[in-house]
Amino acid sequence: MLVVMHRQATAADIERVVEVIRAQGLTPHVLPGTTRTAIGMTGNTAAIDPELFEGLPGVVEAIRVTRPFKLASREMKPDDTVIPLPQGTIGGGSFTVIAGPCSVENEAMLLRTAEFLRQQGVRFLRAGAYKPRTSPYAFQGLGRQGLRILAQARQRFGLGIVTELMDTEEAEAVAEVADIIQIGARNMQNFALLRRVGRCRKPVLLKRGLCATLEEWLMAAEYILAEGNYQVILCERGVRTFSDHSRNTLDLSVIPPAKAWSHLPILVDPSHGTGKRAYVPPMALAALAAGADGLLIEVHPEPDKALSDGPQSLDFPAFEQLWHRLARLAEVLHRTL
Amino acid sequence: MLVVMHRQATAADIERVVEVIRAQGLTPHVLPGTTRTAIGMTGNTAAIDPELFEGLPGVVEAIRVTRPFKLASREMKPDDTVIPLPQGTIGGGSFTVIAGPCSVENEAMLLRTAEFLRQQGVRFLRAGAYKPRTSPYAFQGLGRQGLRILAQARQRFGLGIVTELMDTEEAEAVAEVADIIQIGARNMQNFALLRRVGRCRKPVLLKRGLCATLEEWLMAAEYILAEGNYQVILCERGVRTFSDHSRNTLDLSVIPPAKAWSHLPILVDPSHGTGKRAYVPPMALAALAAGADGLLIEVHPEPDKALSDGPQSLDFPAFEQLWHRLARLAEVLHRTL
Amino acid sequence: MLVVMHRQATAADIERVVEVIRAQGLTPHVLPGTTRTAIGMTGNTAAIDPELFEGLPGVVEAIRVTRPFKLASREMKPDDTVIPLPQGTIGGGSFTVIAGPCSVENEAMLLRTAEFLRQQGVRFLRAGAYKPRTSPYAFQGLGRQGLRILAQARQRFGLGIVTELMDTEEAEAVAEVADIIQIGARNMQNFALLRRVGRCRKPVLLKRGLCATLEEWLMAAEYILAEGNYQVILCERGVRTFSDHSRNTLDLSVIPPAKAWSHLPILVDPSHGTGKRAYVPPMALAALAAGADGLLIEVHPEPDKALSDGPQSLDFPAFEQLWHRLARLAEVLHRTL
Amino acid sequence: MLVVMHRQATAADIERVVEVIRAQGLTPHVLPGTTRTAIGMTGNTAAIDPELFEGLPGVVEAIRVTRPFKLASREMKPDDTVIPLPQGTIGGGSFTVIAGPCSVENEAMLLRTAEFLRQQGVRFLRAGAYKPRTSPYAFQGLGRQGLRILAQARQRFGLGIVTELMDTEEAEAVAEVADIIQIGARNMQNFALLRRVGRCRKPVLLKRGLCATLEEWLMAAEYILAEGNYQVILCERGVRTFSDHSRNTLDLSVIPPAKAWSHLPILVDPSHGTGKRAYVPPMALAALAAGADGLLIEVHPEPDKALSDGPQSLDFPAFEQLWHRLARLAEVLHRTL
Incomplete structure (x- = not known):
């Protein structure tokens, strides 16, 4: 699961998402992009409910990552790693x-x-x-x-x-x-x-x-x-x-x-x-x-x-x-x- | 075996080599190059004696081809096929x-x-x-x-x-x-x-x-x-x-x-x-x-x-x-x- | 598609199925088994409607063959070829x-x-x-x-x-x-x-x-x-x-x-x-x-x-x-x- | 190199071979077999002279091991490992x-x-x-x-x-x-x-x-x-x-x-x-x-x-x-x- 944030999302918005992820027993990965931040999460064995995130302030959408690799995938991070x-x-x-x-x-x-x-x-x-x-x-x-x-x-x-x-x-x-x-x-x-x-x-x-x-x-x-x-x-x-x-x-x-x-x-x-x-x-x-x-x-x-x-x-x-x-x-x- | 001819070798010189190859029961392949002609031969199961060719007029040398493919090898024909x-x-x-x-x-x-x-x-x-x-x-x-x-x-x-x-x-x-x-x-x-x-x-x-x-x-x-x-x-x-x-x-x-x-x-x-x-x-x-x-x-x-x-x-x-x-x-x- | 016949199906029953297959522009393959006959067909590029066969006399069922190979598959012929x-x-x-x-x-x-x-x-x-x-x-x-x-x-x-x-x-x-x-x-x-x-x-x-x-x-x-x-x-x-x-x-x-x-x-x-x-x-x-x-x-x-x-x-x-x-x-x- | 010992070779004979191997800066491996002992050695980068061993008491012969693996090879140890x-x-x-x-x-x-x-x-x-x-x-x-x-x-x-x-x-x-x-x-x-x-x-x-x-x-x-x-x-x-x-x-x-x-x-x-x-x-x-x-x-x-x-x-x-x-x-x- 990848939580995509608004361009104008605040540090507090991001922190709130991170806390929700931790509350699920998962590991958050804050991934700053060129225009917006996304927050990945790893550690789940079953699917996660996107509704956990989609109502939170600063959140655009929550996307399922379909590849077995998550942090390494372009789905999770569209920009080239430099x-x-x-x-x-x-x-x-x-x-x-x-x-x-x-x-x-x-x-x-x-x-x-x-x-x-x-x-x-x-x-x-x-x-x-x-x-x-x-x-x-x-x-x-x-x-x-x-x-x-x-x-x-x-x-x-x-x-x-x-x-x-x-x-x-x-x-x-x-x-x-x-x-x-x-x-x-x-x-x-x-x-x-x-x-x-x-x-x-x-x-x-x-x-x-x-x-x-x-x-x-x-x-x-x-x-x-x-x-x-x-x-x-x-x-x-x-x-x-x-x-x-x-x-x-x-x-x-x-x-x-x-x-x-x-x-x-x-x-x-x-x-x-x-x-x-x-x-x-x-x-x-x-x-x-x-x-x-x-x-x-x-x-x-x-x-x-x-x-x-x-x-x-x-x-x-x-x-x-x-x-x-x-x-x-x-x-x-x-x-x- | 590849018979390399002198630059000035004549058509008759080449023909003589071809006849010697045929006399051995082999197939001659006349391969014109940019500066000189070479004559390959195929069909032999055992090694051929280079002395059969090395005394003939117009012949520079007789070279053994070491690869199992002969006519396709660079040894036999150093110039690119065009x-x-x-x-x-x-x-x-x-x-x-x-x-x-x-x-x-x-x-x-x-x-x-x-x-x-x-x-x-x-x-x-x-x-x-x-x-x-x-x-x-x-x-x-x-x-x-x-x-x-x-x-x-x-x-x-x-x-x-x-x-x-x-x-x-x-x-x-x-x-x-x-x-x-x-x-x-x-x-x-x-x-x-x-x-x-x-x-x-x-x-x-x-x-x-x-x-x-x-x-x-x-x-x-x-x-x-x-x-x-x-x-x-x-x-x-x-x-x-x-x-x-x-x-x-x-x-x-x-x-x-x-x-x-x-x-x-x-x-x-x-x-x-x-x-x-x-x-x-x-x-x-x-x-x-x-x-x-x-x-x-x-x-x-x-x-x-x-x-x-x-x-x-x-x-x-x-x-x-x-x-x-x-x-x-x-x-x-x-x-x- | 494989049409499985009753044990008591007659030669005429089988012939009727063969004709229906031919009428579709396909090739029938009559495959006698130990207890009953089945009739395969090949040549179709799209799926065939099982209802074409399931109402005919002597027919038990019409089965779709899922493998890309048909006549070679166990689905089409469960008995070992001897x-x-x-x-x-x-x-x-x-x-x-x-x-x-x-x-x-x-x-x-x-x-x-x-x-x-x-x-x-x-x-x-x-x-x-x-x-x-x-x-x-x-x-x-x-x-x-x-x-x-x-x-x-x-x-x-x-x-x-x-x-x-x-x-x-x-x-x-x-x-x-x-x-x-x-x-x-x-x-x-x-x-x-x-x-x-x-x-x-x-x-x-x-x-x-x-x-x-x-x-x-x-x-x-x-x-x-x-x-x-x-x-x-x-x-x-x-x-x-x-x-x-x-x-x-x-x-x-x-x-x-x-x-x-x-x-x-x-x-x-x-x-x-x-x-x-x-x-x-x-x-x-x-x-x-x-x-x-x-x-x-x-x-x-x-x-x-x-x-x-x-x-x-x-x-x-x-x-x-x-x-x-x-x-x-x-x-x-x-x-x- | 593998040094094969006589059936009647004594513990002292074996020890002497081990010392010669150590003196060459190599590691000896004493390999007892069903009927006789053999002594392998590892660590050499160049070939070793068999004459170092062949005159010693209790030694039958010194054999070169041709495989890149030594201790794992049948040459070094013909009997099955049990x-x-x-x-x-x-x-x-x-x-x-x-x-x-x-x-x-x-x-x-x-x-x-x-x-x-x-x-x-x-x-x-x-x-x-x-x-x-x-x-x-x-x-x-x-x-x-x-x-x-x-x-x-x-x-x-x-x-x-x-x-x-x-x-x-x-x-x-x-x-x-x-x-x-x-x-x-x-x-x-x-x-x-x-x-x-x-x-x-x-x-x-x-x-x-x-x-x-x-x-x-x-x-x-x-x-x-x-x-x-x-x-x-x-x-x-x-x-x-x-x-x-x-x-x-x-x-x-x-x-x-x-x-x-x-x-x-x-x-x-x-x-x-x-x-x-x-x-x-x-x-x-x-x-x-x-x-x-x-x-x-x-x-x-x-x-x-x-x-x-x-x-x-x-x-x-x-x-x-x-x-x-x-x-x-x-x-x-x-x-x-």
């Missing part, structure tokens, strides 16, 4: 490129990459301090030391940091360094972790699970939103199908329905999506043309020496070339790189 | 839009659509006279009468005709009217049909099967090429996965590997790929940005009254708008619409 | 093992295999004279010569012959030799071929397409049934998924819903389903326990020398051992091997 | 049925179900105190209170308890009550959770992820084994494919390769696998025939009133009937129910 960060804004017409190596391998390579990206005009750096690896015997990331190196890059180059959280126990340590906390594909339905980042006050980049439907993905976002963290960014990174020409099947076709069903911004990760360097630029350009809000791209100073994901990482010249092609395309599509 | 037709050229930097209704429903609607498309600048009309339908009780197309209506549209508006062949028995009737013969996704491994169109002298548009890997798709193209018809156009139209936000999963990520493995042009059908009108324009733009050679798009004067595929057909104003957006994007990408 | 053949009965409590090599390689190996199978008690021999191969350069089968060898095996050992038809042009030649005509997975939606075997008077074994849903599979069966050939046998042979532990993913879980939705018998092909000899026996036993009506199993005197599908073929001792295990299991499940 | 518990043994010829409701709904229903199952002869009870739910607004389980009810059932009826752990923070609470700790499909690659249960001294039931390959599944098991907990039980519960006749696609075909690649016992969950009550018994019987070591089955006193998974739960009479059919089948397959 996430303003000190380093740049995500959503709302901007096209955000988040770039960097798969993992923080050491201080020298990370700072070198950060410096290069900053010079290009990139505003967000991605790199993992904690790495989810299929094998328990593979390199698992530098952990806390990796976080410290990321904090350095943030300070020296003014880049926003995007890094993955894998374990509830590390939530505070990661949230302290990260400007955006990444939840990986394999944890998309790790509900304990979703609830935990829902209580962080940092935006969350939620990767799509390897075989998640769009509805399940938005339900996972709902877990975060329902805890009061409304700054969720979706990220398509390839799904698993029978197809074997690429490491995963990058599903650009999810972008239009994601935009239709939800107000959340959506990024695309063509590096994991294709698993092959040569395929990254065409898919990056296609993501922009398809309406995505940005990209997550793996860049490494020496991809052939990378500890993980080398074959899908761009080197510096390849990234520079892609950046210029994106800029030209963004212009004709009226998007801001 | 298909010149009276109405326009497919491949080689042009971006070809083939548009029209799912099926020829009647003369009036088809001619009306043809006229509209011609006015926009479209040069190829698609419409089915024979329709593959899941149900034996559904509308199966107008058959021969549909072909006659298509011939009229061709004559009156100068449009190239793209229409599907489903049955070897109708091959001559379809080949007479069609400028490009379409093989549908469900027939991608109907080997009798592939061989039959391999013997037609018309270009073939080969749709990807619902769960075909890229290799299987190129092997299906190889069936056509091996019969001596080198004018094959690939068409991605969505594959089948667990994903349910669209009718099929449109796999734009197949474009870069298809271009890397093969010289054949590749089109994209976002109408079947998404199954939903609103998702067609963003996917069409993305296909162009990803490097496709063109589009197959369903357009209908009154989509809500269409006998088949109405929900995924654009009406005239929507097509016009998409056409203009494609034109702007093509320009910045140095492609000719 | 197919009596001179060599043995398919369906109805029997468990039919159809065995033999992938392809007819030569007379000696085929007759040797036929003799061995006959000695074991097997009553149906499978082998392809026409082979659908991914590559145009691979062995495509012996064709007409293969059919002649199969006819010999039929005559000498009294085995029922199961062999694949790939091309409408070969339909008569195949129907002459085959006791059961096989339609391969890649042709499951080759509608011209389905219609053609619908006009043959031989039972048809219809393999499930590589990514066919159960509904699409039954709709393909419907194409055959709608032409008047009611002797269709389904065959699960593995579908295509992300899973890579086997060549295909053998979907035994389709058996219970196939039995619930349809009256047609269903066999399982664990050889193609798994692609690996060692996995065939456990899957064969599981198919029997899951309720399948039989098996299609590849057997070859010398699997390591097979021209196709060697790795998934059982040799004679392995088949003999499986046969005995099936016999023990069939007994406790009250099935007749 | 897990003895007070309530019954898992693996090694026994067929273990674990039954119970989806979730602990309240004390009365749980104890009623436990009593019924005990009377039938069932030895393990499954029920969730913590429920992974797609929606944050759905019933999430009774938590600690649910664990207390499970402890009661354990004490009163002597049933072994199988219950899910979703969050590292609850590990101790769950391990205290559970005889077998379940890791759900959505957490199969929650590596923090896998490591945590690897440090518990309770057997772990590891469900296959919705789109996990067999290799990834065994790599997930490897995370647990590598922490020193060798009591891992695999559980197939259906994977996600295009197929829509059931809730998931129950992949019984994974059983033979799982048995070939690994020594771990494997159970099947036909309730989640099919999502429909009527399909559970045939799939349960098929799992037994295919070689599984047991079943996980949802049973509920009143399935239509279940808070979760009602449509796939058997009621008491249906379970009783299935139990008897399993018993008959197990006998002829020489398995102990």
Whole structure:
């Protein structure tokens, strides 16, 4: 249920609706829009009577939300979610490129990459301090030391940091360094972790699970939103199908329905999506043309020496070339790189 | 095995190589390139000795082709295949839009659509006279009468005709009217049909099967090429996965590997790929940005009254708008619409 | 619509209903059951008024069939379809093992295999004279010569012959030799071929397409049934998924819903389903326990020398051992091997 | 690398090998077999020289393990893993049925179900105190209170308890009550959770992820084994494919390769696998025939009133009937129910 308020509704009007919602044992979510405020509610198992609200002062109407996801749906919030960060804004017409190596391998390579990206005009750096690896015997990331190196890059180059959280126990340590906390594909339905980042006050980049439907993905976002963290960014990174020409099947076709069903911004990760360097630029350009809000791209100073994901990482010249092609395309599509 | 000839190799040099190939019981394929001729061969089950050719006059080298598809591979033919037709050229930097209704429903609607498309600048009309339908009780197309209506549209508006062949028995009737013969996704491994169109002298548009890997798709193209018809156009139209936000999963990520493995042009059908009108324009733009050679798009004067595929057909104003957006994007990408 | 007749309905009563159906421009299908006759009809695009039939003599009721497939549905025909053949009965409590090599390689190996199978008690021999191969350069089968060898095996050992038809042009030649005509997975939606075997008077074994849903599979069966050939046998042979532990993913879980939705018998092909000899026996036993009506199993005197599908073929001792295990299991499940 | 010891190797011989392994910076795993001991090692990133071990007293040979999973592989441990518990043994010829409701709904229903199952002869009870739910607004389980009810059932009826752990923070609470700790499909690659249960001294039931390959599944098991907990039980519960006749696609075909690649016992969950009550018994019987070591089955006193998974739960009479059919089948397959 969504209670839509008059433009002239007062703070007291809003408070009264909030109290009625609480009196039903439900959780109110005050959602300010560009012209008017709406108040969502979650927690009900049965339908709620709209008459509870429709007579109250300042209330225009009470609308049933038909999708199983509520706070994530366009029904509840028709305006696009825009996430303003000190380093740049995500959503709302901007096209955000988040770039960097798969993992923080050491201080020298990370700072070198950060410096290069900053010079290009990139505003967000991605790199993992904690790495989810299929094998328990593979390199698992530098952990806390990796976080410290990321904090350095943030300070020296003014880049926003995007890094993955894998374990509830590390939530505070990661949230302290990260400007955006990444939840990986394999944890998309790790509900304990979703609830935990829902209580962080940092935006969350939620990767799509390897075989998640769009509805399940938005339900996972709902877990975060329902805890009061409304700054969720979706990220398509390839799904698993029978197809074997690429490491995963990058599903650009999810972008239009994601935009239709939800107000959340959506990024695309063509590096994991294709698993092959040569395929990254065409898919990056296609993501922009398809309406995505940005990209997550793996860049490494020496991809052939990378500890993980080398074959899908761009080197510096390849990234520079892609950046210029994106800029030209963004212009004709009226998007801001 | 591919025998690469000197630039100055004579017709007699080429003929000698052809004779050696025939003497081995194999089929020679003379493949003229922009600067030099190469001669492929097919039919061998075991490896062939390169020394058979390397001493012959005019021969530069004999190269082993490692892919299971031979004539379809870039190894055998490094230059892009370009298909010149009276109405326009497919491949080689042009971006070809083939548009029209799912099926020829009647003369009036088809001619009306043809006229509209011609006015926009479209040069190829698609419409089915024979329709593959899941149900034996559904509308199966107008058959021969549909072909006659298509011939009229061709004559009156100068449009190239793209229409599907489903049955070897109708091959001559379809080949007479069609400028490009379409093989549908469900027939991608109907080997009798592939061989039959391999013997037609018309270009073939080969749709990807619902769960075909890229290799299987190129092997299906190889069936056509091996019969001596080198004018094959690939068409991605969505594959089948667990994903349910669209009718099929449109796999734009197949474009870069298809271009890397093969010289054949590749089109994209976002109408079947998404199954939903609103998702067609963003996917069409993305296909162009990803490097496709063109589009197959369903357009209908009154989509809500269409006998088949109405929900995924654009009406005239929507097509016009998409056409203009494609034109702007093509320009910045140095492609000719 | 299905018109259910009284037990005592006369031939004249039935004929009257048939005439009313024809008068509506529809096709009647008289379906005799164990205790009463029902009359189905196909060809309608809109709903039919039950009152057309409910007043007629001998009519109990007129029932709407809700599934998109009609003749294939249990609604239309609640009793299991049982197919009596001179060599043995398919369906109805029997468990039919159809065995033999992938392809007819030569007379000696085929007759040797036929003799061995006959000695074991097997009553149906499978082998392809026409082979659908991914590559145009691979062995495509012996064709007409293969059919002649199969006819010999039929005559000498009294085995029922199961062999694949790939091309409408070969339909008569195949129907002459085959006791059961096989339609391969890649042709499951080759509608011209389905219609053609619908006009043959031989039972048809219809393999499930590589990514066919159960509904699409039954709709393909419907194409055959709608032409008047009611002797269709389904065959699960593995579908295509992300899973890579086997060549295909053998979907035994389709058996219970196939039995619930349809009256047609269903066999399982664990050889193609798994692609690996060692996995065939456990899957064969599981198919029997899951309720399948039989098996299609590849057997070859010398699997390591097979021209196709060697790795998934059982040799004679392995088949003999499986046969005995099936016999023990069939007994406790009250099935007749 | 696996160091195989002589039958007569002494404790000192074994200790010496363990020391050499530790000296290389690796982790030794002493694996006692029926006739001889073997010593595995993990932690190496490069190949290890077998000569380090082959001269030592009591060593027969040092074998390279080629699979990416080590401790989970048959190469490392050829004998089946058998897990003895007070309530019954898992693996090694026994067929273990674990039954119970989806979730602990309240004390009365749980104890009623436990009593019924005990009377039938069932030895393990499954029920969730913590429920992974797609929606944050759905019933999430009774938590600690649910664990207390499970402890009661354990004490009163002597049933072994199988219950899910979703969050590292609850590990101790769950391990205290559970005889077998379940890791759900959505957490199969929650590596923090896998490591945590690897440090518990309770057997772990590891469900296959919705789109996990067999290799990834065994790599997930490897995370647990590598922490020193060798009591891992695999559980197939259906994977996600295009197929829509059931809730998931129950992949019984994974059983033979799982048995070939690994020594771990494997159970099947036909309730989640099919999502429909009527399909559970045939799939349960098929799992037994295919070689599984047991079943996980949802049973509920009143399935239509279940808070979760009602449509796939058997009621008491249906379970009783299935139990008897399993018993008959197990006998002829020489398995102990």
